[in-house]
Amino acid sequence: MRTNIIDPPTTRIDAAAMAADHRRSIRQYESTPIPQADLTELLRLAARAPSAFNAQPWRFVVVQDPALKAALSAAAYGQQQILRAPATIVLYSDMVDALDRMPDSMHPDMPQDKRDAGVESFRATFANQSEAERETWGQAQANIALGYLLLLAESKGYATSPMLGFQPEKVKTLLGLPEHVRIPALVAIGYPAEEGFRPHRLPIETLMDFR
Template identity: 45%
Template sequence: MTKNIETTSVQQAIESRRSIRKYAQQPIDREDLQHIFELVRLSPSAWNLQPWRFHVVINEDLKQKLEDAAYGQKQVTSAPAVIVVTSDMEDVLANLTETVHPGLPEERKEEEVATLSAFFNGMSVEDRGQWGLTQTNIAFGFLMIAVQGMGYASNPMLGFDQDKVRELLGLPAHVKFAGILPIGKPNSEGHPHHRFDLNKIVAFH
């Protein structure tokens, strides 16, 4: 029987989110993780290519090695789960038919696959990898809000040795990293928000 999962509103999740570096020592319910990713997989992407891939690290030995690769940042081992968010455009290109909407006529599906294949094969592996990373960053944002909405906390990280993390997870060289996200129940409050005034970041034309 699936449990009743309660979430906060999007506004509450955004307003209450803080970067948390100390977590309560209790595991995350697997159903909660499943629900988080059910929400995150609805993230939008250009041509619906969905290049994001999520590696959920819960093994304690692996988390310790991940902490070492993250220059000793303790939130990695403090959190019960650590999500490594990556982008894999080469996997996308190898399976383009999976991204095409099933409701399209067969002829349209073939046209779309041919168009996308020609477009991305005209780019270098590095350039299309960077393209996929811009899409994956959208999902990273959705992930943080989904985590917060489920009553958990997180801390987005880009300070880590990518080569070491790649080796730990057995990832191919072409895979790009959007970041690492430790998640769990907070055991600290985090810092109050300090953000720019709207006049600095918003321009109406």
């Protein structure tokens, strides 16, 4: 039998599978707040997502203040789930910060010369790219963290509503975020107050091809 070096407990695998099968968007929420420690733990785990070069360009702003939630909802075409959920996580990516912090992103178990070379190679990759190209690359990485966040929230008993229906410039102004950052999604999160629609997806047979 194949032995696994990391040996993950099967319960953890089942939890991920169950979360993927059951998760759906929820737009009605209980007003019960989420403990700050739970939110912090959720974001810590979402930030375990892998990224190219281990660049980790994702950043999170957790909006709970009622006035700020109202302004965020207005910047999101009035989407009500932001008002109903106790928190909305603004997931953004920032490649300027990721480039600055690349030395800290290199694995500490690697020898220093390899770490220096890794930083150099990462910076060289973006040296000739426009800001738009660089930030688009960062946004693609941040979407991996978005997937993690949605699954992890489900596995911890929280419901989510990811949103792309918002005006990024308004959200940036509201939160004082730099102009160059990208916002892959707003994610309303809380305890569900509706069942939501059961997940509906295209049959997997129509989406795959074995060769």
